[in-house]
Amino acid sequence: EIVLTQSPATLSLSPGDRATLSCRASQSIRTYLAWYQQRPGQAPRLLIYDASNRATGIPARFSGSGSGTDFTLTISSLEPEDFAVYYCQQRINWPPLTFGGGTKVEIK
Amino acid sequence: QVQLVESGGGVVQPGRSLRLSCAASGFTFTNYGMHWVRQAPGKGLEWVAMIWEDGSNEYFADSVKGRFTISRDDAKNTVYLQMNSLRAEDTAIYFCARDFSDVLMVLDLWGQGTLVTVSS
Numbered sequence: 001e002i003v004l005t006q007s008p009a010t011l012s013l014s015p016g017d018r019a020t021l022s023c024r025a026s027q028s029i030r031t032y033l034a035w036y037q038q039r040p041g042q043a044p045r046l047l048i049y050d051a052s053n054r055a056t057g058i059p060a061r062f063s064g065s066g067s068g069t070d071f072t073l074t075i076s077s078l079e080p081e082d083f084a085v086y087y088c089q090q091r092i093n094w095p096p097l098t099f100g101g102g103t104k105v106e107i108k
Numbered sequence: 109q110v111q112l113v114e115s116g117g118g119v120v121q122p123g124r125s126l127r128l129s130c131a132a133s134g135f136t137f138t139n140y141g142m143h144w145v146r147q148a149p150g151k152g153l154e155w156v157a158m159i160w161e162d163g164s165n166e167y168f169a170d171s172v173k174g175r176f177t178i179s180r181d182d183a184k185n186t187v188y189l190q191m192n193s194l195r196a197e198d199t200a201i202y203f204c205a206r207d208f209s210d211v212l213m214v215l216d217l218w219g220q221g222t223l224v225t226v227s228s
Contacts, residue, residue: 038153042220043221044218046216046217087153091214095167096167101152
């Protein structure tokens with residue numbers, strides 16, 4: 001089973017700041033990584049698939065990069081609605097699909 | 109509109125059973141595989157099960173294999189999760205999610221979830 005490790009666990013930033021979230025895989029997953037956002041009390045929402053492809057309707061301030069074992073989700077300028085928990089997920093080796101433990105982006 | 113709506117959650121005693129439903133609308137259900145994902149209180153996401161768009165294959169997490177089954181009724185645009193021999197550690201919000209048709213094993217549409225509490 002592929003293990004995904006996200007860091008940091010919590011990121012304290014202000015609106016307008018740039019956010020950089022990391023996801024590391026226990027073995028190469030090529031570019032088969034997705035990112036999801038989960039706001040409090042809501043369901044997850046797909047942001048990015050295959051490392052760098054934005055899902056439909058996702059603003060351009062969200063971008064993804066990486067390949068192999070190291071991946072990054074960048075939010076170029078935080079909007080109030082971006083304070084949430086972010087999860088990465090791999091799809092190269094399944095079952096099971098596996099998720100990272102999440103990074104919470106909180107208001108500083 | 110395009111949506112998934114889960115139902116069937118509740119409080120159940122350990123060892124008992126529960127069936128969750130997920131009703132899809134606004135899209136051609138038969139074109140999509142479907143997943144269940146759960147989230148224990150205050151915890152992260154855990155994938156539970158998946159069924160192919162034609163129902164030909166099913167996959168399960170080891171933690172539920174042999175206790176949970178997944179099925180679909182295309183006439184009702186509904187996917188089900190039958191949960192047997194429930195344990196305290198199955199307590200979670202259960203989300204259903206659609207498999208992205210362009211890219212397998214990416215979850216592009218999620219329901220709001222239904223809470224299952226396993227407690228005596």
